[in-house]
Amino acid sequence: MHKTVAIIVLAAGLAACGVIDALVDGLKYAKAVETDLEQETGLRPGVGFDWNNGRLTSVSVTFPRLVETKPVRELADTVRAAVAKEFKQTPENIVLAFSLRAAPGTTAQAGQTH
Secondary structure: HHHHHHHHHHHHHHHHHHHHHHHHHHHHHHHHHHHHHHHHOOOEEEEEEEEEEEEEEEEEEOOOOOOOOHHHHOOOOHHHHHHHOOOOOOOOOEEEEEEOOOOOOOOOOOOOOO
């Protein structure tokens, strides 16, 4: 009985190591993508990722504002290349986003009825 419990605990621990290793490696890859893209664009994006059964399913790259130094298609190619290079595999989906903050002196207002 004790051997069975020990084997189950050991197997669960080893499985968790794989998950933790993937998370640590993923964070390292995400930081490398951020650095690469900051060198290319002058803006440091936030990079998130999702793994599923050892496969990279999605990477999201969010810039803090619009990148005005490159056309969107060229930026998309740059992002795609950086993600593939640093994560060492191409994800099923890459989401490219920009944070659009309100212009200074403006406020968001809900539709008003009179």
